[in-house]
Amino acid sequence: MSLWQRPIDLQAINAAHDNTLMETLGIEITHVTDSALYGTLPVDGRTRQPQGLLHGGASVALAETLGSVAANLATPPGWVAVGMEISASHLRPVRHGQILGCARPLHRGRSTQVWDIQLEDEAGTVICVCRLTVLLKEKNPV
Numbered sequence: 092m093s094l095w096q097r098p099i100d101l102q103a104i105n106a107a108h109d110n111t112l113m114e115t116l117g118i119e120i121t122h123v124t125d126s127a128l129y130g131t132l133p134v135d136g137r138t139r140q141p142q143g144l145l146h147g148g149a150s151v152a153l154a155e156t157l158g159s160v161a162a163n164l165a166t167p168p169g170w171v172a173v174g175m176e177i178s179a180s181h182l183r184p185v186r187h188g189q190i191l192g193c194a195r196p197l198h199r200g201r202s203t204q205v206w207d208i209q210l211e212d213e214a215g216t217v218i219c220v221c222r223l224t225v226l227l228k229e230k231n232p233v
Contacts, residue, residue, distance in 0.1 A: 128161040157194040158206035158223035172225040
């Protein structure tokens with residue numbers, strides 16, 4: 092059974108990221124299963140630090156993007172998920188290629204959600220693990 096409470100349209104999700112940090116860094120939501128959301132980040136001049144390694148902040152930006160998109164898709168219509176806290180453990184360096192991230196829920200409550208986001212290099216080696224906590228709140232009427 093799927094955990095998503097909203098329609099999944101990858102083209103619309105990625106289009107909503109136009110003119111944002113996600114577009115600037117090249118983050119793309121690539122696919123969704125019944126229990127997880129996946130996306131990618133290129134390791135290139137936009138995302139490397141001066142020593143030529145993937146910047147930890149770029150990894151966290153990918154993780155927060157995946158967790159936030161997933162949380163909002165898993166939240167009832169009329170509600171929005173907003174980030175409260177994120178933590179990251181950087182396990183291995185990456186110099187080139189593409190990073191694949193996967194967001195899975197650890198907890199889905201009435202007022203908070205906690206998401207586990209795992210980032211891997213192209214060889215499937217885990218390079219970073221993150222945990223994102225979001226607050227669920229009703230959308231303000233316009």
